[in-house]
Amino acid sequence: MELSALQQRIKTLYGSKDSQRGVEGTFLWFTEEVGELAAALREEGHGKLPRKELEREFADVLAWLATLANLVGIDLGQAVMEKYGTNCPGCRKSPCNCALTEKP
Template identity: 45%
Template sequence: MEIREFQQLMHDLYFENDKKRGRLGNFIWLVSEIGELARVLRDGNEEKIKEEVADVFAWLASLANVLNIDLEEVVKKKYPGKCPRCKNNPCKCNFRL
């Protein structure tokens, strides 16, 4: 499945509710799912981690739908097969946490 196909699936399944929830409401749900991902990452349960990663992606797609943003288009533009900062693949940036 392509990103655009997944985003369309989220639109078909949830857009009416997402539209009612609005930008901020969908963003809050996305942040909530990121919090759930943080919790399961600490616990280390691989199956729950996979579920939460999927939920984060789904809520990002739902937020993009409400914002009328084509995720596939913007991702390809920002990341055209190389690092947007150093222009290398693999990235040669020396980022540290």
């Protein structure tokens, strides 16, 4: 599924609720899902979580990110392509040559 299709699907499924909840409320749900992904990664790393469960947590984080993008009118595919479509935005190389301690 392409990012634009994901955003459209999320809009169809949740657009009305998302508008009522607003950006701040939606951002709180997004960060909660990020926390759930962190917990799932930790559990999966210790062999305590089925792979399907980990996949679902990744899907949730991406879905909530798509919701946020919809609320503020950002085209995720375009944004990602502009920033990461060619080389690293930090060092302008591919693969990235930034130091491990730098955030690209």
